[in-house]
Amino acid sequence: MNSPHTLDVQGLRVTLPGTARPVLDGVDLHVGAGETVALVGESGSGKTLTSRSALNLLPPGADVQGAVLVGGQDVLTMNPDRLRALRTGTAAMIFQDPRTALNPLRRIGDFLTESVTLTGSTGRAQATARATELLRAVGLDASALRQYPGQVSGGMLQRVMIAAALMGDPALLLADEPTTALDVTTQAEVIALLAELRERFGTGLLFVTHDLDLAAAVSDRVYVMYAGRIVESGPAATLFAAPRHPYTAALLASTPRWEAPQGRLAAIEGQPPDLRQELHGCPFSARCPLATELCETRAPEPRPAPGLPLHQAACHHTDRLEGSRVDA
Incomplete structure (x- = not known):
């Protein structure tokens, strides 16, 4: 091999x-x-x-x-x-x-x-x-x-x-x-x-x-991991400029920045899934603002982001995040 x-x-x-x-x-x-x-x-x-x-x-x-x-x-x-x-x-x-x-x-x-x-x-x-x-x-x-x-x-x-x-x-x-x-x-x-x-x-x-x-x-490249799975990957420049997974977007939104508006820092609601419980569907669905019934029942497979063949995301709603950095 x-x-x-x-x-x-x-x-x-x-x-x-x-x-x-x-x-x-x-x-x-x-x-x-x-x-x-x-x-x-x-x-x-x-x-x-x-x-x-x-x-x-x-x-x-x-x-x-x-x-x-x-x-x-x-x-x-x-x-x-x-x-x-x-x-x-x-x-x-x-x-x-x-x-x-x-x-x-x-x-x-x-x-x-x-x-x-x-x-x-x-x-x-x-x-x-x-x-x-x-x-x-x-x-x-x-x-x-x-x-x-x-x-x-x-x-x-x-x-x-x-x-x-x-x-x-x-x-x-x-x-x-x-x-x-x-x-x-x-x-x-x-x-x-x-x-x-x-x-x-x-x-x-x-x-x-x-x-x-x-x-x-x-x-040069980044893999984003959640609950033991790779949920997004791609070149660092494109991944951070326009995340294609709600979890990545939420992580970026919760990162302190000098240019960010004053007020409470954004946080990801809820907790990561417990290892003592089986997962059904997308592991991030319980914390995701974009989650639908599809997310709760079927785990998404990684797929290329629209127009970015080197950038992949395991999300049923990748298109709803296109061009967004903090839509989480």
């Missing part, structure tokens, strides 16, 4: 024990070499689980269907040795909270070099030289190698995580909310750094975020 993409997720369906419906329900997405793709949506929509599937980091007991191809190879069927090689070379992940990813009792240098030295393909001296080079690339110096995680700031730790992810020269980089809990200045520095490193190493980047403005600024 081959794929021209760095990451190609095909019909991914993940069901966990105790749930009445899949946590991920038929997810399709792809990331090309040197491309930045954003995956956006509310908390609990399935973004992190989708990104972790690229490393087969799925919860115990998960029932998985579909395929997740990294470099043309399905990670869901890999044996432990091949999977270990993938995680230390082909693909890497920047986890959401760097302080939970690093052992506070071990020096940063040990953390950076461990993954490549354990494989036996790289000696200690070579790994240390590589770690020093990457620390400089992310704006830190070699002194960080001797420090412990508790001795550096959150922004510096996030830079360490980026350096660690690049130790194996990955073709695919998975960034799960890499700017969460960072101040605005540090966020901007991290984003600029990721863009620079993507250009330098030609890495495909899947950028997971709930910040739509950030997604618009950094991505």
